[in-house]
Amino acid sequence: MLLRDGLTLAFRHVTQQIRVLFDPDHEYACVWPTHGTLAAVLKSINEDLPEDPWRAADFLGWVYQFFNREEKRKVREANKGIPKSSYELAVINQFYTPSWVVKALVDNTLGRLWLQMHPDSALAPKAPPPLPDERTDGPPVADYLVPRTGERIRYQRLTDDGQVATFKRAADIALIDPACGTMHFGQYAFGLYHQMYTDEIAHAGEPGWPVEPSVSDRALSPRPSSSTTCSV
16 A cells, blocks of 8 residues: 555656646546556566666657557457547557657757748758768757758748847747647757757847847746747
8 A cells, every 4th residue: 555655646746747647536547456566567667677768758659659559459450440439539640759750840840940030050950961870969950851841931020010020039939739648749849949049048149139048047038928839
């Protein structure tokens, strides 16, 4: 009981930020495994799994896909791949998104918008992109841009007072993932946003850049009511 109570308290704490997934009051959490099974699972997680998978940003995505595999097979065999309910539709369309697909989609939405505003950004690619398995860790670069689809177009908009502006601050740009699962897109987008804020600090006051960056060494500036939204 002590192990179960401890996990319940931990899940309830995490649920304050991540809804449903760890909610101990959800109907999926009503039945607990036996103590022996639970202890064996925790031992396997802590001792049997190599360290490298835990370090992977897409680890949770692989876990989700594994547990959904058998259910997906049943739905496809029963209905020949044609979902007949919203539940079956969710089962069939719940799959892991490879990192290179995430990068291509985010680079061509959030990354492209930022480069249209700031061609001199550190996100601008300086060489052809390496293959996915040849990429090394380092600052993010938006180098998966689809060519000749707007990467050289300068961003322009009319402000409320009728002036032409060629950029928005990083804090004014929102990214929406309408099928958010384990935050693969959010994790990569976080790196791009970090570089965008760093860009604003490095170029503050230069032509084509805001006089004051969206962030300081103390805190983010308050988000204004108007924002530009990218969807992936």
